[in-house]
Amino acid sequence: MALLQHQKSRNALLQILYVGVLLALVVTAALTARHNLQAQGILSGWNFLWKSTGWDMTFSLLPTSSSDPYWWVLLMGVLNTLFLGIIGLTFATLVGGLVGLARVSDNKAARLLGTIYLEIFRNIPLIVQVFFWYALANRLPSPRQAIEAGGALLSNRGIYLPGLNIAGWSVAAGFLTLALGLTLLLWLALARRFRRVPPVLRRRRGLAVMLVTLVTLAAIFFLGHTPGTPLLTLPELKGLNIRGGYRIQPEVYALAFAIAIYGGAYIGEIVRGGFIAVGTGQTEAAKALGLSEWQSFTRIRLPLAIRAMLPILTNQYVWLIKATTLGIVVGFADFFMVVASAITHSGQTLELIGILMAGFLIINFSLAAVMNRINRAIALKGHQNRS
Template identity: 45%
Template structure:
């Protein structure tokens, strides 16, 4: 026995096992204590409340929600709202960040000055302050009757941005199935057609077929092909409306996130060996071709890990929307807690939703990193 305790491997394993057991016992103790306190106060537990109606609507939702909707549907709407603004933020912030990074590494003094000024200003102003700033601007636009108009079809007012859109019947299951089919076909086209021309042709055909199917099957016979916003009373009816809360949150997150993403991309661009860039110049490539074919692909490997962390942070940053009334997942859960009193269950759903979203982003970026990394010699 003394020889066993003298083993460093045994002591290390026993210490780790003891720590794990202590952590499990602590968690179990907290759960049991919480359940006992909840029972003593007569508070109902469980997820049965998800089937009850909420009695309160939300002002913006990707799917149709009313005061008669259940908690489950309202929470799902909040999660979709978070995913919508989050993924749009990642897309636009990446595009703007790339432009800022190219400006900062440019030899043009004016472009470098503009890029540096942008980064220093937007990176050092808190994101919630930026969101408040844009929300104040958007809510002080003219009323719907005096809205700014473009070709009598696009309107901008203090109620948001309204623009035409194809008319659909709202068959969510059909649209979801078609989107899944389009995704599968797009992946197949990208994996099995290696030339750029075939990829573009395949993508164009898939896009055209999906649009045609959506317009034919997703529209009721008496519905117009294009729904155009029309002023009726004090509001616009028809088309698509982007509320000021959504627009302010999206603009604030994009401008703030782009300043950090731009610095991450700039670091990746500067990590590329100058000899490779000079080789591209010697081959007669233009600066645009050097950036597209040499610098950006090589820099992408270096910046991907930091970019993943920033993407996850931006997705979590969507919770600042509660400050301006945007009904994201965090805001919906907070309201549901006040209305239903199911604090523990709703907090568990809130944490679970963000864990799934952020782990999905991390998993996708790690898979991409695994595919593009340089393989070592075996």
């Protein structure tokens, strides 16, 4: 009884009781679900991950076949989602930046165009836009009448681009190496521990990272190249189809284009809000110091606007990553579609839904952690008056 008289002790006991009740509910639900599944003849467990799927993926960055196990196909689904998410976020950011700058421009025509773009694409549901762009892609000419531009061919079967004649694993390894190099460059530029390093030394480190990245890419592509074949492969019409080069399927570029266009409208408003958040006092101070319009924009308005945008951009990026699940409506083999197909063929519903939720939690938490780390690195620390 004396223990319960202390506020801290009572709070600790209440928290233990609360957590215990939650764990009991979870365990009870799990046992009940397992009993019901066994009564229906449905086996639970994770052994199915090592069984062959028996079906092919419509798109994958690395080679896949119907004899691959479920864990490999699920991993390819995650890579497809990351691939589409990176492309969608990149182009949505570029489109949103242009729209946001147009919206805050002094030019009335630019503001009008930015407003028209915003009101059109922000108010049409994303799934409708996905259907529209995919239908438009399927209305392109057949391979025999493919549109040629700069060595690339555009048809209703996809976009064919000139590419390197290398193995699939080397392409994936090259993308990973490039991503690691860019991450390291960003860390060297933003980390606080390097801010006291002389600028000359920082530039040398950056050049060294770029050189190592390029050399590693060259080595990966050299090892992935098949001996006796030309290094560059060009798309060309052979029979009724196009051979050679890299093919970008209509499902891929239609979905990426829809995410970029739709997400760009929202990011444009975020960019506009970031520039509006910059006070006029900073701009007037820049003019008083004799800075040009370009110097005032790049050194004062843009950095301050980015600091105001980042917290909201994080939420928008996370939302756009989740929007990749709409790939199922056009047949793109993203993580969600792969899990849905795996549920149909294996019947392991609870396990696969758990994998799906855990996968998106890891992806979105990682993205939010990176964005929050960048936000903390560039945040301006205020001064507090202490009495």
